[in-house]
Amino acid sequence: MSVTIKDVARAADVSVATVSRVLNKKPNVSPDAVRAVEAAVDELGYSPNFLGRDLRKSETKRILAIIASMRHSFYSDVLIGMEQAAIAEGYDVLVATTHDDPAHEMRLLGMLFSRSVDGAVLLAPKLDAKTISGLAENHNIAICLERLENCKALTVTIDNVRAGKDAVSYLLGKGHKKIAMISTEIRTQSSIDREEGYRRALKENGIQFNEQYLYYGDYDNESGVSGCAALLGLKNPPTAIFCISDMVAIGAMNAAIKLRRKIGKDIMIFGFDNISFSRIFSPHLSTVEQPCILQGRIVVEKLIRNIKSDARDNKLYMLPHSLILRESTGD
Amino acid sequence: MSVTIKDVARAADVSVATVSRVLNKKPNVSPDAVRAVEAAVDELGYSPNFLGRDLRKSETKRILAIIASMRHSFYSDVLIGMEQAAIAEGYDVLVATTHDDPAHEMRLLGMLFSRSVDGAVLLAPKLDAKTISGLAENHNIAICLERLENCKALTVTIDNVRAGKDAVSYLLGKGHKKIAMISTEIRTQSSIDREEGYRRALKENGIQFNEQYLYYGDYDNESGVSGCAALLGLKNPPTAIFCISDMVAIGAMNAAIKLRRKIGKDIMIFGFDNISFSRIFSPHLSTVEQPCILQGRIVVEKLIRNIKSDARDNKLYMLPHSLILRESTGD
DNA sequence: AATTAAAATGTAACCGTTTACAATATGCTA
DNA sequence: TAGCATATTGTAAACGGTTACATTTTAATT
Numbered sequence: 001m002s003v004t005i006k007d008v009a010r011a012a013d014v015s016v017a018t019v020s021r022v023l024n025k026k027p028n029v030s031p032d033a034v035r036a037v038e039a040a041v042d043e044l045g046y047s048p049n050f051l052g053r054d055l056r057k058s059e060t061k062r063i064l065a066i067i068a069s070m071r072h073s074f075y076s077d078v079l080i081g082m083e084q085a086a087i088a089e090g091y092d093v094l095v096a097t098t099h100d101d102p103a104h105e106m107r108l109l110g111m112l113f114s115r116s117v118d119g120a121v122l123l124a125p126k127l128d129a130k131t132i133s134g135l136a137e138n139h140n141i142a143i144c145l146e147r148l149e150n151c152k153a154l155t156v157t158i159d160n161v162r163a164g165k166d167a168v169s170y171l172l173g174k175g176h177k178k179i180a181m182i183s184t185e186i187r188t189q190s191s192i193d194r195e196e197g198y199r200r201a202l203k204e205n206g207i208q209f210n211e212q213y214l215y216y217g218d219y220d221n222e223s224g225v226s227g228c229a230a231l232l233g234l235k236n237p238p239t240a241i242f243c244i245s246d247m248v249a250i251g252a253m254n255a256a257i258k259l260r261r262k263i264g265k266d267i268m269i270f271g272f273d274n275i276s277f278s279r280i281f282s283p284h285l286s287t288v289e290q291p292c293i294l295q296g297r298i299v300v301e302k303l304i305r306n307i308k309s310d311a312r313d314n315k316l317y318m319l320p321h322s323l324i325l326r327e328s329t330g331d
Numbered sequence: 332m333s334v335t336i337k338d339v340a341r342a343a344d345v346s347v348a349t350v351s352r353v354l355n356k357k358p359n360v361s362p363d364a365v366r367a368v369e370a371a372v373d374e375l376g377y378s379p380n381f382l383g384r385d386l387r388k389s390e391t392k393r394i395l396a397i398i399a400s401m402r403h404s405f406y407s408d409v410l411i412g413m414e415q416a417a418i419a420e421g422y423d424v425l426v427a428t429t430h431d432d433p434a435h436e437m438r439l440l441g442m443l444f445s446r447s448v449d450g451a452v453l454l455a456p457k458l459d460a461k462t463i464s465g466l467a468e469n470h471n472i473a474i475c476l477e478r479l480e481n482c483k484a485l486t487v488t489i490d491n492v493r494a495g496k497d498a499v500s501y502l503l504g505k506g507h508k509k510i511a512m513i514s515t516e517i518r519t520q521s522s523i524d525r526e527e528g529y530r531r532a533l534k535e536n537g538i539q540f541n542e543q544y545l546y547y548g549d550y551d552n553e554s555g556v557s558g559c560a561a562l563l564g565l566k567n568p569p570t571a572i573f574c575i576s577d578m579v580a581i582g583a584m585n586a587a588i589k590l591r592r593k594i595g596k597d598i599m600i601f602g603f604d605n606i607s608f609s610r611i612f613s614p615h616l617s618t619v620e621q622p623c624i625l626q627g628r629i630v631v632e633k634l635i636r637n638i639k640s641d642a643r644d645n646k647l648y649m650l651p652h653s654l655i656l657r658e659s660t661g662d
Numbered sequence: 663a664a665t666t667a668a669a670a671t672g673t674a675a676c677c678g679t680t681t682a683c684a685a686t687a688t689g690c691t692a
Numbered sequence: 693t694a695g696c697a698t699a700t701t702g703t704a705a706a707c708g709g710t711t712a713c714a715t716t717t718t719a720a721t722t
Contacts, residue, residue: 002446004707004708004709005708005709005710006708014671014672015671015672015673016672016673016708016709016710017671017672017673017710017711018670018671018672020709020710020711021670021671021710021711024710026711027669028668028669028670028671029669029670029671030669030670030671033670033671045469047441047444047445048445048708048709049386049445049446049707049708049709050442050445050446050447050708050709051382051385051386051389051391051446051447051707051708051709052386052677052707052708052709052710053708053709053710054382054447054677054709055380055382055383055386055676055677055678055679055707055708055709056676056677056708056709056710056711057677057709057710058382058677058678060382060447062447064425069407070401070404070406070407070410070426071404071407071607073401073402073404075401076400076401076402079401079428080430083428083430092427092439092442093427094395094425094426094427095401095425095426095427095428096423096424096425096426097410097414097426099411099414108423110378111381111423113378114378114379114380114381115333115380115381115382115678116381116382116385116391116393138376221607221611250611251611254611254613257613276402276552277608280552280581280582280585281612282585282588335677335678335679336678336679336680337678345701345702346701346702346703347678347679347680347702347703348680348681348701348702348703348704349700349701349702351679351680351681352680352681352700352701355680358699359698359699359700359701360699360700360701361699361700361701364700364701379678379679380677380678380679381678381679382677382678382679383677383678383679383680383707384678384679384680385679385707386677386678386679386680386707386708386709387678387679387680387681387706387707388679388680388707389707389708446708
């Protein structure tokens with residue numbers, strides 16, 4: 001059917017070993033042989049079957065990035081970082097989506113178990129810590145953009161407690177005392193951590209936590225709309241809202257505008273992620289920026305180190321975040 | 332090192348053939364053997380090495396989707412459709428990004444040539460028609476979301492000429508005579524086609540094409556901003572603008588707002604893609620919707636059919652689009 | 663020219679599966 | 693119980709590469 005290394009060997013009148021050596025640019029092969037092989041390769045339009053190679057070498061030089069969906073655009077930057085690091089080491093990055101289904105996430109991890117890839121990075125996993133911990137003992141798994149409590153697996157993320165605290169502290173510093181938060185119903189660790197940061201900032205400034213100021217939704221726009229509407233409808237409404245994501249923050253701004261509040265004046269809105277829309281939407285959104293590209297680069301660098309060595313680094317790495325201040329907080 | 336089918340065979344006290352039969356649920360294997368093998372598999376934590384299997388069977392049951400970047404969120408829906416069709420046929424879909432670099436696109440196609448995947452779908456390819464035509468002769472390649480002039484490769488897209496014509500005709504139907512278009516500098520076929528649709532709509536309604544009304548930028552927000560500003564700055568400004576993408580349209584709306592035009596009244600804006608932001612942004616955007624999920628599903632169905640048979644279907648399929656009318660055209 | 667080291671090449675085993683084919687075990691019929 | 697069909701099992705050859713090792717060729721040294 002398809003042309004193999006044997007066909008090339010025959011055409012070039014050399015052995016398969018020589019062909020392999022030429023193809024892999026190994027030393028100790030004569031210029032004549034190189035020419036003959038290259039000619040045969042062109043002639044026949046040969047390209048090596050990686051299944052054979054990968055099987056023999058027991059490595060694929062491929063890393064799988066497992067993401068929930070392509071909707072969330074900041075995965076894009078993480079991917080860029082992952083690819084930079086991967087290409088530098090001669091690896092390729094493949095992406096697969098779980099559509100928020102832990103079962104599908106597990107199915108995709110099957111590519112790792114079946115040795116179709118050398119390692120996998122879970123971007124914001126849906127599987128629980130215990131499961132992943134177990135798998136990470138025997139496989140090259142890493143987690144990025146999220147941490148899992150009590151999960152012994154290589155993890156690269158930011159310090160969401162600090163990030164939440166920084167954002168809220170900034171609002172406090174501007175003199176706000178009535179600060180609300182729109183968080184998520186789903187208890188991801190990043191939400192828990194950002195909430196914890198919110199609480200700590202209040203506490204350290206001697207402000208009593210107010211149950212009514214904590215609204216639960218999801219990461220999407222509609223949650224921001226309904227959350228903001230609910231919060232501003234309170235008898236004693238907040239003057240600032242810290243949102244779990246930029247999408248939520250944009251929803252919140254839309255709701256505030258509809259209620260004729262002057263954003264950045266009557267009401268401050270703080271987002272999280274610094275998605276590209278946060279500076280397209282008017283007013284421009286203040287937000288927390290994660291170093292996405294860097295996280296991607298680091299996680300792949302460390303994962304590849306794990307793949308290459310037998311000692312497994314399964315530590316937690318937290319990278320620095322930063323605040324981006326724009327119109328929505330009056331800046 | 333790692334546990335193989337031989338280890339399982341030894342532990343279950345059967346031959347590797349029997350293990351393989353159990354694993355693949357082949358008939359004619361005794362209940363005893365099934366039990367023994369399953370016990371051994373659990374015991375040893377065995378999972379089959381697909382490199383071996385794939386090599387032997389010369390198939391991977393994997394399809395690669397090659398996209399420019401994850402920035403453009405509507406790829407997400409196409410992916411969903413692709414996965415639906417793939418999973419129904421027992422295939423997996425992997426994604427890889429080119430970052431708009433044709434060389435990288437070619438590198439990724441290498442996964443196809445090296446038989447690491449059974450087929451590849453190019454979502455909006457950057458390689459030229461001739462190159463792809465050549466490759467498609469010997470490989471299972473398909474194109475989606477874009478067509479290439481004179482490219483003999485399986486293609487699934489919409490009729491962009493009609494789509495452009497429909498959008499502009501709608502504006503004409505509302506009585507507008509001065510209709511501009513913001514297109515792209517880069518001559519992708521979809522841009523060319525949508526422009527052609529724009530021209531045809533004008534022509535059929537007896538309106539002279541006005542060079543000044545055709546602005547060239549890219550697919551991003553900033554092009555919309557500068558394009559709209561330029562168009563509205565003309566001595567004889569248009570009263571409606573058809574934009575090559577929703578991102579551009581949103582930029583255009585931002586510019587129009589800044590210039591204190593009432594969108595949907597003083598100026599109509601029409602987008603393309605129906606991205607989720609088009610109904611979040613205020614005013615809501617009128618736009619052309621492509622059947623993304625359907626395109627994904629169809630392209631994979633047909634690609635898998637090609638993979639399974641030896642006859643190669645390399646025709647062009649155009650799926651129906653629709654107009655979504657919202658506030659930005661006064662609806 | 664003989665000796666020897668170095669360079670180039672080839673042979674064949676191996677990676678982990680699947681599967682054609684052969685061999686054995688089982689059940690049924692007469 | 694022999695004879696035969698059928699069900700179950702095992703053996704070994706692929707699949708397409710890489711690479712250790714053996715072998716041949718070439719170049720260098722005397």
